[in-house]
Amino acid sequence: MDIQVKRGLLDVCVLAAIKDEPSYGYKIIKDMKPYVEISESTLYPILRRLESARCLTVQSSEHNGRLRKYYHITPQGLSRINEFKTEWVEILSIYKFITKEAQSNDQI
Amino acid sequence: MTRFDFLYELRQGLKDFSEEEIMEHIVYYREMIEDRMEDGISEEDALKEIGTPEEVVARIYAETPLPTLIKTKLKKERYIKGWQIVLIILGSPIWLSLLIAVFAVFISLIAAAFAVIAALYTAPIALGASSIATLCLIIPMIISSNIPGAVACLGLSLFCIGASILTFLGINLITKLIIKLFKKIIKAIKSRFIRKEEAK
Numbered sequence: 001m002d003i004q005v006k007r008g009l010l011d012v013c014v015l016a017a018i019k020d021e022p023s024y025g026y027k028i029i030k031d032m033k034p035y036v037e038i039s040e041s042t043l044y045p046i047l048r049r050l051e052s053a054r055c056l057t058v059q060s061s062e063h064n065g066r067l068r069k070y071y072h073i074t075p076q077g078l079s080r081i082n083e084f085k086t087e088w089v090e091i092l093s094i095y096k097f098i099t100k101e102a103q104s105n106d107q108i
Numbered sequence: 109m110t111r112f113d114f115l116y117e118l119r120q121g122l123k124d125f126s127e128e129e130i131m132e133h134i135v136y137y138r139e140m141i142e143d144r145m146e147d148g149i150s151e152e153d154a155l156k157e158i159g160t161p162e163e164v165v166a167r168i169y170a171e172t173p174l175p176t177l178i179k180t181k182l183k184k185e186r187y188i189k190g191w192q193i194v195l196i197i198l199g200s201p202i203w204l205s206l207l208i209a210v211f212a213v214f215i216s217l218i219a220a221a222f223a224v225i226a227a228l229y230t231a232p233i234a235l236g237a238s239s240i241a242t243l244c245l246i247i248p249m250i251i252s253s254n255i256p257g258a259v260a261c262l263g264l265s266l267f268c269i270g271a272s273i274l275t276f277l278g279i280n281l282i283t284k285l286i287i288k289l290f291k292k293i294i295k296a297i298k299s300r301f302i303r304k305e306e307a308k
Contacts, residue, residue: 026143040140041167
């Protein structure tokens, strides 16, 4: 997949993974795994980017005698997800057009 | 390999980054490994899933934007230059005198080589000069009608010219050899420096 497209999609995926409740790195990767596999080195820059865009905040809390970073979604993060949903309607219609044209060409 | 070995190697691999960024990566990867272990994965398998420290370092470099990479590198280099300057100034009594000594030895070597060449050339010059002198002697000998003397002088003069030319040719050859040798020495010094640069 095109790197730019994938990067934009993964940003939204990570936001979706922390939408309902704050989550931590390993859980985000595990939750996304059935849909899209990402490595920790891919996740790290995404988290940094979303943090500097104020789409999420980071809070360290104690867990089993060590610190774990929890990522909390912000209102900006939520509106980013909604933006994606409306964009997706547009992308979907583009997709429909592409597949329809490709199909009619196949028949000829 | 334990997670601490992994994190140590990660730190070594990220030397170009600022201390703050290195710590962030270490905290991040430590959490990732420990969360896996808590999930029931063995330390060994958790490290396998994450990859070798070299792979992780390579991916971190690939993910870091180039301007940030250059900035952190420049910062680090400036820092190193700072203490290097201090060392250079403190060490100047030692290295400056050493440098002067090395330079002096080198100059004296060149001077010695030139002196040898110059000394060698005095032989054909002296022979040439004596041939001219003996040639000049012929005139007073002819005036005083000392024919055998004049013939002897002419022979001596011719011999001197011949010897002069022969020694001149021989010395030219020697000079060329000396210059070749010098070039070789300079080349050897140069290649040693270049190799040192590469090793860095």
